[in-house]
Amino acid sequence: xxxxxxxxxxxxxxxxxxxxxxxxxxxxxxxxxxxxxxxxxxxxxxxxxxxxxxxxxxxxxxxxxxxxxxxxxxxxxxxxxxxxxxxxxxxxxxxxxxxxxxxxxxxxxxxxxxxxxxxxxxxxxxxxxxxxxxxxxxxxxxxxxxxxxxxxxxxxxxxxxxxxxxxxxxxxxxxxxxxxxxxxxxxxxxxxxxxxxxxxxxxxxxxxxxxxxxxxxxxxxxxxxxxxxxxxxxxxxxxxxxxxxxxxxxxxxxxxxxxxxxxxxxxxxxxxxxxxxxxxxxxxxxxxxxxxxxxxxxxxxxxxxxxxxxxxxxxxxxxxxxxxxxxxxxxxxxxxxxxxxxxxxxxxxxxxxxxxxxxxxxxxxxxxxxxxxxxxxxxxxxxxxxxxxxxxxxxxxxxxxxxxxxxxxxxxxxxxxxxxxxxxxxxxxxxxxxxxxxxxxxxxxxxxxxxxxxxxxxxxxxxxxxxxxxxxxxxxxxxxxxxxxxxxxxxxxxxxxxxxxxxxxxxxxxxxxxxxxxxxxxxxxxxxxxxxxxxxxxxxxxxxxxxxxxxxxxxxxxxxxxxxxxxxxxxxxxxxxxxxxxxxxxxxxxxxxxxxxxxxxxxxxxxxxxxxxxxxxxxxxxxxxxxxxxxxxxxxxxxxxxxxxxxxxxxxxxxxxxxxxxxxxxxxxxxxxxxxxxxxxxxxxxxxxxxxxxxxxxxxxxxxxxxxxxxxxxxxxxxxxxxxxxxxxxxxxxxxxxxxxxxxxxxxxxxxxxxxxxxxxxxxxxxxxxxxxxxxxxxx
DNA sequence: TTGCCACAAATTTTT
DNA sequence: TTTGTGGCAA
Numbered sequence: 001x002x003x004x005x006x007x008x009x010x011x012x013x014x015x016x017x018x019x020x021x022x023x024x025x026x027x028x029x030x031x032x033x034x035x036x037x038x039x040x041x042x043x044x045x046x047x048x049x050x051x052x053x054x055x056x057x058x059x060x061x062x063x064x065x066x067x068x069x070x071x072x073x074x075x076x077x078x079x080x081x082x083x084x085x086x087x088x089x090x091x092x093x094x095x096x097x098x099x100x101x102x103x104x105x106x107x108x109x110x111x112x113x114x115x116x117x118x119x120x121x122x123x124x125x126x127x128x129x130x131x132x133x134x135x136x137x138x139x140x141x142x143x144x145x146x147x148x149x150x151x152x153x154x155x156x157x158x159x160x161x162x163x164x165x166x167x168x169x170x171x172x173x174x175x176x177x178x179x180x181x182x183x184x185x186x187x188x189x190x191x192x193x194x195x196x197x198x199x200x201x202x203x204x205x206x207x208x209x210x211x212x213x214x215x216x217x218x219x220x221x222x223x224x225x226x227x228x229x230x231x232x233x234x235x236x237x238x239x240x241x242x243x244x245x246x247x248x249x250x251x252x253x254x255x256x257x258x259x260x261x262x263x264x265x266x267x268x269x270x271x272x273x274x275x276x277x278x279x280x281x282x283x284x285x286x287x288x289x290x291x292x293x294x295x296x297x298x299x300x301x302x303x304x305x306x307x308x309x310x311x312x313x314x315x316x317x318x319x320x321x322x323x324x325x326x327x328x329x330x331x332x333x334x335x336x337x338x339x340x341x342x343x344x345x346x347x348x349x350x351x352x353x354x355x356x357x358x359x360x361x362x363x364x365x366x367x368x369x370x371x372x373x374x375x376x377x378x379x380x381x382x383x384x385x386x387x388x389x390x391x392x393x394x395x396x397x398x399x400x401x402x403x404x405x406x407x408x409x410x411x412x413x414x415x416x417x418x419x420x421x422x423x424x425x426x427x428x429x430x431x432x433x434x435x436x437x438x439x440x441x442x443x444x445x446x447x448x449x450x451x452x453x454x455x456x457x458x459x460x461x462x463x464x465x466x467x468x469x470x471x472x473x474x475x476x477x478x479x480x481x482x483x484x485x486x487x488x489x490x491x492x493x494x495x496x497x498x499x500x501x502x503x504x505x506x507x508x509x510x511x512x513x514x515x516x517x518x519x520x521x522x523x524x525x526x527x528x529x530x531x532x533x534x535x536x537x538x539x540x541x542x543x544x545x546x547x548x549x550x551x552x553x554x555x556x557x558x559x560x561x562x563x564x565x566x567x568x569x570x571x572x573x574x575x576x577x578x579x580x581x582x583x584x585x586x587x588x589x590x591x592x593x594x595x596x597x598x599x600x601x602x603x604x605x606x607x608x609x610x611x612x613x614x615x616x617x618x619x620x621x622x623x624x625x626x627x628x629x630x631x632x633x634x635x636x637x638x639x640x641x642x643x644x645x646x647x648x649x650x651x652x653x654x655x656x657x658x659x660x661x662x663x664x665x666x667x668x669x670x671x672x673x674x675x676x677x678x679x680x681x682x683x684x685x686x687x688x689x690x691x692x693x694x695x696x697x698x699x700x701x702x703x704x705x706x707x708x709x710x711x712x713x714x715x716x717x718x719x720x721x722x723x724x725x726x727x728x729x730x731x732x733x734x735x736x737x738x739x740x741x742x743x744x745x746x747x748x749x750x751x752x753x754x755x756x757x758x759x760x761x762x763x764x765x766x767x768x769x770x771x772x773x774x775x776x777x778x779x780x
Numbered sequence: 781t782t783g784c785c786a787c788a789a790a791t792t793t794t795t
Numbered sequence: 796t797t798t799g800t801g802g803c804a805a
Contacts, residue, residue, distance in 0.1 A: 075794065105795045129795085202795045238794090271793065370791050375796075392793080426781095433781045555795060574792050596791055613792080636790055637796055 023047075023054060030260075030291040031055040034063055037285035038258040039236075039278075043322045044307065044619035045298030045580070048260055049079075052232055053086045055258065056099065060091060065229055067091075067098035072232040073247065074103055077556055079234060079578060100228070104243055105202060105555055108209040112200075115220040119208035124414055124547055125198045127554040131403060132419045133157055133201050139441075140189045144182075151182065160187050164203035165240045165272035167210060196450070198416050206242050213249040229254050235578075236261030236281075240272040248284070257285070263318050264311050267574060267613045269606065278318070296322050296619075298580055300329025302655040303618060303625050309650045311615040314608055329623055331657040334648055337630040338664040340373070340588075344380040346661045347585045350626060351386055351568060354583055361387055363582035365569040367617050369594040372635055373587065374570055381568070391571035397553065401508075401519040402526055406553065408498040409491075412482045413546045415452040418444075422451065428507035430475055436468045452479065478502060491546045492530040499523065529553075573617045584621035589614075589629040590642030592743065614647045631664070631736065632746070641736050641744040641762075643778060731758055731772055738778040739770065 023031060027047055030040045031054035042048035056072060059065040074080045080102045088096040100107060109127075112119060128136065137153040160183070163173055170187035174180045194200060200208065212221045231251040233239065236259035239247075251257040259281060266275045282288060296304050304324045311317070337343035351364055366377060366388075374390060381388045396402060404427055407420035415421075426432045443461060444454035455476040459469045478501060486494050499505040505523075508516045530549055537544040569581070573594075588594055595610035618625060629644045660668070731737065735747045737760060745762035755773050762768065 077795085103795065127795085205795080268793075270791090372790080372796080429782085431781070435781085572792065598791070609792095634796085 023051070024295060026291050026293050026295075027051050027054075030293070031058055033258070033289055033291075034059070035254075035256060037255055037281075037288035039281055039285075039288045039290045040258070040260040041290070041292045041318055041320060042260050042262050043292075043294050043296060043320055044262065044265065044616070045296040045304075046293035046322075047297055048234075048262075048293065049083060049086065051293065052234060052258075052260055053083060053090060056087060056230075056232065057090045059230055060095060060099075067095050068100065069227065069229040070232070071100040071107065071228045071230070071250065072102075072234070073107055073243075074101075074234040075238055076578070077103055077106070079103075080106070083234070103555070104246070105205050108205045108246075109551065109555065111209050111212075111224060112205065115209075115212060115224070118212050118218060118220040120195075121200070121208070122198045125200060126410055126414050126417055126547075127205065127551065128194065128197075128199045128201045128419060129397075129554055130157075130202075131398070132199075135419045135422060136190060136193045136197075137186070140186050140193065143445075144185055144189060146182065146186075151179075151186070156183065156186050157190075159183055160190060161203060162272065163187070164207060165242055167207060167242050167245065193418075196416070197418050198414060199419075203242070206246060210242055210246050210249070213246065225250055225253055230256045230258070233257070233259045234261075235265075237263050237266040237275055237278060238268050238273040239277055240274055241277070244274075244277050244280070255285070264314065264320070264612055265577065265616050267577065267609060267616055269609055292318075292320055294320055294322055296324040297326075298622055299324065299619065300326050300623055302329050302331050303621050303623075305655040306332045306625070306651045307615055307619045309652045309655075310611065310618060310647050313650060314611050314615075316608075331655055332618075332625045332627065332651060333657050333659055334589075334644075334651070335626060335628045335659040335661060336644070336664055337628055337661045338632070338667055339630050340376045340633045340635075341380075342661050342663045343587055343628045343630045344377045345663075347377065347587060347626070347628060348380045348384050348386055350585070352384065354624070355386075359582060360566050361568045362566045364585075365571065365576065365579070365581040365583075365620065366585045366587060367571060367573050367576050367620070368587050369573060369596055369613075371572060373593075377570060377587070381570075387565070387567040388570055389565070389567045391569055392575045396522070396525075397556075399519075399522055401504075401522055404504065405495060405498060405523055405526060406550065408482070408502060408504075409495060409546060410550055411452065411479060412486050412494065412498070413550060415479070415483070416450040418451045424502070425475060428503050430471050431467065432471050432475065436464060436472065439463055440472070452476075455479075486546060490534060491544055491549050492527055492534060494546060495527050495530055499527075573613050576620050577616050580620050580622055582622050583624040584617070584626070586617050586625065586627045588633070589627050589645040589648055590633065591645055592640065592642060593633070593635075594645050595647070611647065614645075639746075639761075641746055641778070643738070643744055731756070731775065731777065736778045737775040739775055742768070744778045 027050070030038065030051045033055070040048075040051065042051065052072065056070055059070060060067050072083060074083065084096065084099075084101050087099060087101065090096075100110075102110070112121070112125075116123060116125060134153055134157065137157050138148075141148050141151055141153055141156070159173065163169070170184040170191070173183040173187055194204070209224075212218050213224050215221045228250055231247050233243075233247055238261070247257060247259075261278065263275055263278055266273060269275065282290075299307070301324055304322055304326070308322050311322075335343075335346060337346055347366060351361070351366075354364060355361055368374060368377070371392070378388070378390070397406075404424055407423040410417050410420040411424065422437070425437065439461075440451055440454055440458045443458040444451045447454060447457060449457075455472055458464070459472045459476070464472065481501060482494070482498060485497050489497065505520070508520050508523075533549045533552065534544045537548065542548075569579075573586075591597075594614065595607055618627075627648065629648070630642065632639055632641050634640075731747055731750055733747055733749055736744060737747055737758070738744050739760070739762065742760075742762040745760040745768075748759040748761055750759075750772075751757045755771050757769050758772050758775060759769050760775070
């Protein structure tokens with residue numbers, strides 16, 4: 001086999017020119033653009049992937065750019081896979097396979113595998129995922145004798161991660177605050193641990209390549225930069241500083257840098273994505289061609305109008321006017337529910353309706369803001385026998401048994417990997433406890449060796465009891481046996497050997513519980529995935545190695561594995577980005593949940609990002625969109641009383657239909673019967689359930705229909721929604737009331753009097769006694 | 781060394 | 796509600 005990284009011959013036969021009849025004008029302009037920087041604003045559903053794919057096809061087929069000189073980067077494996085597939089269809093597999101299409105990490109790994117020396121790594125370096133990183137950081141904190149209460153490993157890692165995303169080293173942390181010097185120390189020791197283990201973390205993968213390509217002296221750097229004639233970046237609104245500098249450096253020679261994104265869909269600022277980079281791009285490339293794709297091909301007119309209504313008020317966005325030629329379709333349904341159970345029941349009943357009318361469950365999705373909302377939905381789905389799958393949440397590769405087996409494999413592959421050794425040294429239990437491990441770490445530190453190398457000396461050192469000594473030696477023998485076997489076994493066989501010889505399989509088999517059963521199944525699934533890897537590499541005539549498999553697995557996430565099975569997909573709104581469905585249920589549209597408000601008041605919530613998130617959610621739907629909100633919701637062990645989300649008020653009235661679930665309708669009907677006027681000092685009349693007070697004025701301006709005349713401060717009643725106790729000003733037990741600072745709560749008791757003292761339970765507080773004049777009745 | 785119980789905390793997540 | 800963690804006894 002020749003060097004897999006070598007350039008293929010320059011004379012690869014290009015495909016037939018297949019350039020665009022079926023693109024609209026701006027799409028064609030973007031796809032047909034050849035030289036120089038290009039910035040494409042691609043609205044939701046505007047055919048973004050299509051444009052990238054056509055652009056690449058055009059470069060190859062018409063402009064004869066050799067495929068291996070084109071680099072296209074994405075954020076997820078899934079997006080990369082999709083792009084590869086479409087390119088294969090358009091250009092033929094033979095040509096497409098030479099294109100460099102992949103995630104930032106995959107592309108950089110490919111380069112690092114070739115240029116590892118320039119990055120100061122050894123050939124078989126490994127990648128540490130976040131669990132591994134935490135293990136390392138725990139060790140660091142301990143080694144520096146720090147209080148892990150004052151310096152929680154996760155937070156320290158967070159700071160380091162943030163620094164690395166801006167390509168900053170330890171010295172940059174030093175002056176940040178009074179704990180800066182400590183952070184710097186942690187950072188340095190952390191990096192040393194990684195280096196000693198011949199490991200990189202996710203950030204390092206990109207940083208290492210960045211250092212190489214930004215170094216004008218570096219030969220490999222010049223090689224990489226000279227290699228690509230065209231660089232394309234998908235989801236440009238999500239890039240961080242490192243990624244931007246990376247693509248800038250790689251494309252510096254030709255300036256053929258094409259970036260595609262939608263600032264309205266920037267929902268990952270909290271993890272380092274920097275929307276300012278879009279503006280930076282215009283500054284860095286003042287001659288850039290700018291194309292805006294504003295025609296939406298995905299959704300009905302009502303959905304597009306709704307989406308535009310939500311995103312229009314966003315500040316600081318690139319002006320774009322999303323529009324569509326599609327028919328109006330059904331109005332967007334906004335459904336008021338009593339509580340989360342009522343909400344789930346409603347959603348499931350509408351799903352069943354749709355399925356009975358012939359819609360495939362795979363065309364239906366349920367979105368929520370946070371995972372904690374999924375449980376109730378799941379329960380009802382199960383009870384009603386609706387097939388579903390949850391995307392995200394506890395991931396396959398995060399499961400303990402999977403990580404255990406992978407750790408075994410990684411130690412076998414790379415004995416220096418201390419983190420992996422520590423993970424499995426006592427799994428299954430070998431009577432090697434914390435004390436023994438402590439000794440082992442000391443021995444390793446003293447000798448400057450890896451833990452694996454320290455196993456022998458530690459056992460011989462005499463500081464251990466005989467039981468512990470034997471246990472350590474047996475563990476060393478186990479690893480050595482496995483390593484010997486590894487040289488002539490296939491990866492899947494090595495995995496089998498690990499499970500057998502380590503006693504891991506036996507441990508699970510002995511356990512009668514259903515969890516143990518699931519774990520065994522998961523392990524079998526992992527072995528299955530190794531087999532699949534072997535087959536794939538065999539088909540590509542590449543060697544299949546343990547290192548090869550491990551690398552792929554670390555760079556892979558199972559968010560990429562939305563199954564094609566006919567099941568309703570359930571996921572967070574974040575997980576929904578990039579997907580589309582015929583029918584979408586967007587649940588939990590309540591204040592404090594969506595937009596989400598952290599209980600931690602220190603964290604200033606980013607209202608704008610929440611708005612963009614809502615925009616992403618509604619633009620996923622092609623034909624039908626249901627939005628639900630509940631008056632109360634039991635979450636995090638506490639009942640919260642919520643107002644409808646302010647975003648709902650931004651949907652144009654004409655594209656919306658209001659609904660109330662049967663359960664809530666029955667309830668409010670009953671309330672209307674029973675309530676009459678009384679004490680209290682309410683001036684407000686009930687508000688439409690979905691109206692948020694702050695959003696109200698704005699929405700009536702925008703909504704088209706003129707707002708009814710009313711006195712300042714007075715709320716008006718939405719005519720098509722019957723609700724609440726119809727105009728009485730009294731407060732009763734069980735009423736929902738709103739307080740300026742405490743939010744919405746429920747009334748526990750009311751004292752008599754003109755301005756009665758009311759006891760109210762607000763979520764997150766113990767019940768409070770408050771004068772009625774400070775309260776206002778809240779809508780459902 | 782292990783196992784149990786009490787207690788706190790609680791978005792969003794790719795690679 | 797769930798999940799993880801820390802302390803303490805066997």
